[in-house]
Amino acid sequence: MSTVDYALDDGIAVIWLNRPERLNAVVAELVDDLLEALDAAAKSDARAVVLAGRGRAFCAGHDLKEPTPPGDSRPRLDRLQDVTRRLRGLRQPVIAAVHGYAIGAGAEFAMGCDLILAAEDAVFAFPEVSLGLSVTGAASRLLPLLVGPLKAKELLLLGERVSGTEAAELGLVNAALPVDDLMDTALAWAAKIAAHPAAAATMAKRALDSGIDSSLDAALELEVSHALITEHSAEVAASAEAFRSRS
DSSP: OOSEEEEEETTEEEEEEOOGGGTTOBOHHHHHHHHHHHHHHHHSOOSEEEEEESTTOSBOOBOTTSOOOTTOHHHHHHHHHHHHHHHHHOSSOEEEEEOSEEETHHHHHHHTSSEEEEETTOEEEOOTGGGTOOOOTTHHHHHHHHHOHHHHHHHHHHOOOEEHHHHHHHTSSSEEEOGGGHHHHHHHHHHHHHTSOHHHHHHHHHHHHHHHGGGHHHHHHHHHHHHHHHHTSHHHHHHHHHHHHHO
16 A cells, blocks of 8 residues: 555645554655655646645654664655655645644645645644754745744744644644645635646746745755754664654
8 A cells, every 4th residue: 555645636636645554654655655646746737736644644753663774864864855845846836734743744744835724733843853853844944934933943942732723823834724624625725726827826836935945955955964963863862762662
């Protein structure tokens, strides 16, 4: 079974993260499957894309039960950063529909999208610092742009959880909705975008991202450098082992 499902209907591509038994936690296979689905959307006649998660969560972050093979850190991190590059690079606007957990890499996947809708009881958090890790997915660039530098530092340094409703108040997401309305609203927004001239929607996305993304690649590379340092520290190994023992 694929860890990511892809469907195209009436000009809308819907991509589902599909590891519900692990709350769609990130492993190498899911990253590869997600990149493949994004490539399929890029080659399709879709005019809008929706990214969502099956089961009880959008994405609960990295699966810390999965050990990192020796010597795999740099290629794995580059591959993960490619998700943000691919989301930002798609000509189609991408809408994240977030329910349940959007933790760490899950929150970063959402921020890589053009629009974010969240269930009111969704849970956003950036726990990397508490685990001795580094943020990825251009969170170092995108999070301050969305919520401001001071709030971004608060979210990263304290690692506290934020509900979908609170995320909307902070500007982290476009809107918070009852969970039963989430996918219907995401699909309705996608349909509205798909009804516009495709070239105009693409140009609007490109124009708005031009200033934001001018330093995005630098942020992605810096994050990889920091991640390589933190992943090989003794503190990180101890934190990861403590997490595995609790799970």
